[in-house]
């Protein structure tokens with residue numbers, strides 16, 4: 001009899017067990033140190049690659065595992081077990097936002113030069129869209145690419161870029177025409193090299209990840225590094241948004257489940273007024289509400305995932321899953337912290353970090369307000 005929850009099968013559950021074992025053995029024990037050092041080592045990419053975990057959804061001919069988005073979904077959920085949002089974010093940005101556009105839109109030459117070494121963990125990728133003057137309003141980017149003999153010269157600045165210090169290549173949105181709006185955006189794969197400088201940013205959570213500002217100072221980019229069609233970069237952005245948002249929803253569901261389990265265990269153990277915390281109705285009811293939130297988020301996310309994998313275009317369901325889970329995860333972490341009392345406010349407890357790490361969810365990958373705008377349009381409002 002199968003113990004897998006649809007849309008997952010027993011095969012996915014086997015992958016889950018092995019990915020979980022690997023993460024708990026190889027990554028989680030170092031999470032605290034990496035957070036304190038504000039950096040996780042690049043070797044983590046190689047370790048995942050050796051397990052086949054950097055290429056689950058990619059074809060075998062490029063070194064991938066020949067799986068699909070459901071295999072990748074398993075990893076997104078299990079990554080929460082690292083216990084360091086920053087480490088999960090850095091690895092996740094490489095897997096879920098930097099390499100998919102090359103797989104979908106890249107030429108054979110680009111796949112050989114970037115996707116193959118990325119799946120091997122030898123070259124690390126970043127996706128550079130956001131700028132100091134343009135975040136939610138992507139169409140307002142101003143990083144310019146001027147046509148020159150044999151390629152382009154790029155000038156401008158990106159900010160808040162995950163893997164922005166360590167990335168060997170940056171899949172970068174640039175303006176290739178003077179006109180404004182969605183037209184005239186193109187993507188270039190920019191190698192780290194002359195004219196590319198990064199400066200790390202300090203932030204509330206995700207401490208182990210290198211979020212950075214990247215300046216491009218007259219960087220020459222060869223013709224063959226144009227990714228997708230000239231002036232049609234907006235299509236490339238839209239093509240991966242659904243998956244990026246699903247990946248975030250799955251990550252939140254994974255993190256919420258673990259936080260609930262740990263907090264329930266703490267509440268059964270910790271004594272107050274002669275009985276365990278869970279023996280007090282207020283705490284018991286709070287934990288019941290939190291279990292309901294985990295279950296609701298999981299159902300909504302799995303439903304969107306099922307539709308996505310079936311090849312439908314579940315814009316509304318994915319948007320709802322992203323909106324629901326990111327805020328719910330942050331609120332759940334805060335409630336878990338409250339149940340820990342003073343201990344929850346201390347650095348040595350996991351929950352203090354979990355709250356900080358969860359705060360990014362309602363901002364990144366399209367903010368809550370932008371999700372509501374998309375829903376408003378899809379609901380003909």
Ligand SMILES: Cc1cc2nc3c(=O)[nH]c(=O)nc-3n(C[C@H](O)[C@H](O)[C@H](O)COP(=O)(O)OP(=O)(O)OC[C@H]3O[C@@H](n4cnc5c(N)ncnc54)[C@H](O)[C@@H]3O)c2cc1C
Nearest residue numbers: 127128129130134135136160161162363364365366367369
């Ligand atoms: C840790 C971290 C990692 C990131 N990683 C990456 C990365 O790898 N690559 C990348 O390209 N970007 C990345 N980002 C950028 C992220 O996608 C943006 O921060 C996000 O899209 C919001 O853009 P903004 O910060 O410019 O905020 P703004 O767009 O300036 O928005 C500010 C506020 O106004 C609200 N708002 C904006 N427009 C509207 C509207 N029309 N109606 C109502 N409210 C509105 C927003 O929701 C927000 O609350 C990252 C950000 C962080 C913090």
